[in-house]
Amino acid sequence: MSKLLWSADGSHIPTIDPHTKAKHLIIEKYVEDLICTLYGKGRRGVDTFTFIDGFSGGGIYKDDESENKEWLGSPVRLIKAVQEGFKKAKREYPINVKFIFIDDKQDHIDCLKNYVMPKSGLDELSQPKDCEFNYEFICGEFEKNINYCVFTAEQRKGHSFFLLDPQGWTDVSMQSIRKITDMKKSEILYTFMIDYIIRFIAGREDSLKRGFEDVLEADGYYQEARNSKLTSSSVQLYLRQESMRLFREKGKAKYVFSFAAVPKGDTRVLYYLLHLSKNLTALEVMKDSFWEENTLGYEYFFNVYGFGFRTVDYYERNQMRLKFEKSKDQECIELLDRDLGRILESHPDGITFREASEKTMELNPARKSHYEQYIRQLREDQLIEIVREGKVINSKSPDLRRKDIIRKSRARQLILPF
Numbered sequence: 001m002s003k004l005l006w007s008a009d010g011s012h013i014p015t016i017d018p019h020t021k022a023k024h025l026i027i028e029k030y031v032e033d034l035i036c037t038l039y040g041k042g043r044r045g046v047d048t049f050t051f052i053d054g055f056s057g058g059g060i061y062k063d064d065e066s067e068n069k070e071w072l073g074s075p076v077r078l079i080k081a082v083q084e085g086f087k088k089a090k091r092e093y094p095i096n097v098k099f100i101f102i103d104d105k106q107d108h109i110d111c112l113k114n115y116v117m118p119k120s121g122l123d124e125l126s127q128p129k130d131c132e133f134n135y136e137f138i139c140g141e142f143e144k145n146i147n148y149c150v151f152t153a154e155q156r157k158g159h160s161f162f163l164l165d166p167q168g169w170t171d172v173s174m175q176s177i178r179k180i181t182d183m184k185k186s187e188i189l190y191t192f193m194i195d196y197i198i199r200f201i202a203g204r205e206d207s208l209k210r211g212f213e214d215v216l217e218a219d220g221y222y223q224e225a226r227n228s229k230l231t232s233s234s235v236q237l238y239l240r241q242e243s244m245r246l247f248r249e250k251g252k253a254k255y256v257f258s259f260a261a262v263p264k265g266d267t268r269v270l271y272y273l274l275h276l277s278k279n280l281t282a283l284e285v286m287k288d289s290f291w292e293e294n295t296l297g298y299e300y301f302f303n304v305y306g307f308g309f310r311t312v313d314y315y316e317r318n319q320m321r322l323k324f325e326k327s328k329d330q331e332c333i334e335l336l337d338r339d340l341g342r343i344l345e346s347h348p349d350g351i352t353f354r355e356a357s358e359k360t361m362e363l364n365p366a367r368k369s370h371y372e373q374y375i376r377q378l379r380e381d382q383l384i385e386i387v388r389e390g391k392v393i394n395s396k397s398p399d400l401r402r403k404d405i406i407r408k409s410r411a412r413q414l415i416l417p418f
């Protein structure tokens with residue numbers, strides 16, 4: 001990956017690549033839906049958020065495919081997505097959001113602060129009604145500012161979101177990941193450069209050994225990959241599983257969900273976009289965003305890559321999307337049939353919708369809406385019943401609640417196909 005460089009006045013900016021575009025669209029959709037879900041929840045939802053963009057870059061790219069030949073970077077996309085989510089929630093109490101942008105190059109921070117933000121109409125004086133937005137720009141290394149970020153987010157309470165988008169794999173330590181996952185309401189979206197890590201494992205350059213053992217705390221992980229053919233799908237599956245294990249065990253993340261960036265003509269993953277969270281709703285909302293940008297078929301690819309984006313030529317990409325659209329809901333329902341079917345079968349006395357989701361959400365590509373659709377269908381077929389507060393629900397199409405118990409129908413024997 002070439003170095004991304006911005007000049008302070010915006011006269012020199014890098015060109016965007018297709019993977020970064022997909023990543024930006026995921027971030028945007030996710031943040032918008034997250035704000036809408038958490039802020040719009042109940043009588044008064046979450047009204048305080050802290051967004052940390054730990055590797056912000058200069059905020060703008062060249063893009064030959066778009067009309068005005070420009071593409072906005074992650075910082076502006078985060079702010080705009082919060083504004084959109086706020087509007088979409090249609091609530092009438094104030095929201096308070098702080099954004100911290102960090103980059104180790106002064107030119108990048110200057111470009112973002114003095115060129116991109118004013119040009120995009122974003123400054124603290126021009127804020128939508130009821131939105132209190134506060135921006136902080138820090139020139140420095142993320143690792144040196146992690147304590148300040150965690151302290152600030154904790155002081156402010158509310159929900160915090162860390163976007164960690166480095167170009168290497170030694171710029172974010174596992175210790176910092178833990179500092180974030182230790183917080184009560186936090187989540188991380190992390191660009192994890194798996195391809196570089198594997199190259200290190202294969203070559204074992206001594207200069208990077210400290211990075212692997214002390215920074216990433218990955219000693220004992222990825223062992224099998226050392227002498228294997230990295231293009232084989234079983235090795236790619238192994239790498240994904242090891243990455244999940246690493247962030248669950250060492251990063252103390254409850255849920256780890258991945259989106260793979262697969263370069264054109266390749267089967268190897270360049271990087272994973274990892275979502276680390278402890279909240280089922282956050283996982284579900286992220287799944288929806290990954291789903292939108294996924295260009296890989298589910299039946300075969302999900303196990304190997306999770307969701308993912310493979311770069312292809314523009315026309316090929318559009319054709320692929322068209323072809324893919326038709327079957328992707330169907331594929332999800334079939335995979336759900338396997339996972340949820342098994343869970344329901346092994347809990348004859350029933351299981352709450354929450355527990356069934358928690359046990360299976362990371363295993364398949366199905367979204368929350370697929371879960372609801374699938375459960376409703378089983379109920380319509382009288383294979384299961386839904387119990388709420390001790391009573392079987394009789395209404396025709398009930399909304400599903402987390403605490404509802406789903407169990408085999410007492411009237412008919414459940415034989416689930418899987």
Ligand SMILES: C[S@@+](CC[C@H](N)C(=O)[O-])C[C@H]1O[C@@H](n2cnc3c(N)ncnc32)[C@H](O)[C@@H]1O
Pocket residue numbers: 004054055056057058059072073074075102103104105108140141142143165166167171
């Ligand atoms: C991949 S770019 C970020 C792109 C940006 N997130 C976006 O999506 O538009 C990585 C940025 O991190 C900066 N950087 C590199 N090492 C860093 C470090 N240790 N701490 C903070 N920033 C760093 C680089 O100068 C570069 O601007």
